Amino acid sequence: MSKIAVFAGHGGDQAGASYNGYLEKDVNLAVSNALTEILRSRGYTVINNRTTDVNRSIVNDARMANEQGVDAVVELHMNANEGEPFTGTEVYYSVFDQGTGRRLAQAIVDNIAALGFVNRGIKTRVNSAGQDYFGIIRLTRAPAVLVEMAFLNNPDDMARFNVDEVANAIANGIEEVIPPSVSGGTGSESSGGLPYQMPNYDLSYGATGDGVRWLQWYLNRLGYLDTPQEIDGIFGAKTQAALEAFQRDAGIRADGIAGRVTRAALIAALS
Ligand SMILES: [Zn+2]
Incomplete structure (x- = not known):
């Protein structure tokens, strides 16, 4: 229903x-x-x-x-x-x-x-x-x-x-x-306004595609990436800096890699 x-x-x-x-x-x-x-x-x-x-x-x-x-x-x-x-x-x-x-x-x-x-x-x-x-x-x-x-x-x-x-x-x-x-x-x-599917693999510098867009969408919603234009599917320096800032705030090791724990923390931060 x-x-x-x-x-x-x-x-x-x-x-x-x-x-x-x-x-x-x-x-x-x-x-x-x-x-x-x-x-x-x-x-x-x-x-x-x-x-x-x-x-x-x-x-x-x-x-x-x-x-x-x-x-x-x-x-x-x-x-x-x-x-x-x-x-x-x-x-x-x-x-x-x-x-x-x-x-x-x-x-x-x-x-x-x-x-x-x-x-x-x-x-x-x-x-x-x-x-x-x-x-x-x-x-x-x-x-x-x-x-x-x-x-x-x-x-x-x-x-x-x-x-x-x-x-x-x-x-x-x-x-x-x-x-x-x-x-x-x-x-x-x-299932929600989020237009991208959560990746079931780790994301790090140099990654591209919809998995990266998923990450960038969360970082934008949470205020770590400024503009929607940055949801470009390219994991560059800006995405990495934003991710590390989120990890620090969330009390996770700030390694700039969106692993399983980080992905769960992103979801939890918006819920
Ligand atoms: Zn009104």
Whole structure:
């Protein structure tokens, strides 16, 4: 049975955007609760970060999703901007994820847009270190998307916005990409946002290929390699220095070789 993390953005002291009497945290929660109910009725297992108006932490949310081994993470938000009241729906996904996460983002944005909202498309956003800007996308191992459902400060968007309809549209998008039963659908692909298979051999200076990309992906996610461009599949001096720094921090012998113990430590560090 597929397991989905449905997270409502903000909450408690953190209201998010606030316009025309709408609080973002309340809209996010209403859709989150409706979406959870719909998904469960279709046979999904669903976990939530909150089901009421309480404070939350993105770090804890991400840890819960990782510990629970979810197949996907969907975090709900409302857009707003200070200038013009822009309009429409958009969905963010990981800059490293050309697979399930990207397809999930596309399916969700298309289904919401089908309700009459302007389709602003799917997007990625990176920080100055080249990592995903949004914490929930950066810190989770499963494919994660951040849904900006519509613009809170656009009266037309809010007139069109029906909680149950939007929740149903998002559920349809999820179902298109990740069916309720894993065996009937995405199979091994549902194992997470990590686009490379773990190598079952040691990696050291001079190695090349997808095994090295697997290592570089972890080093990037953990902050030891700066930019996604460094996930190039070539184990050079930079990768070696990053790996040794990780090994020192992890209390492993800093030999610059990604052996079995180091590979396990990389996985543990992100979980
Ligand atoms: Zn928000």
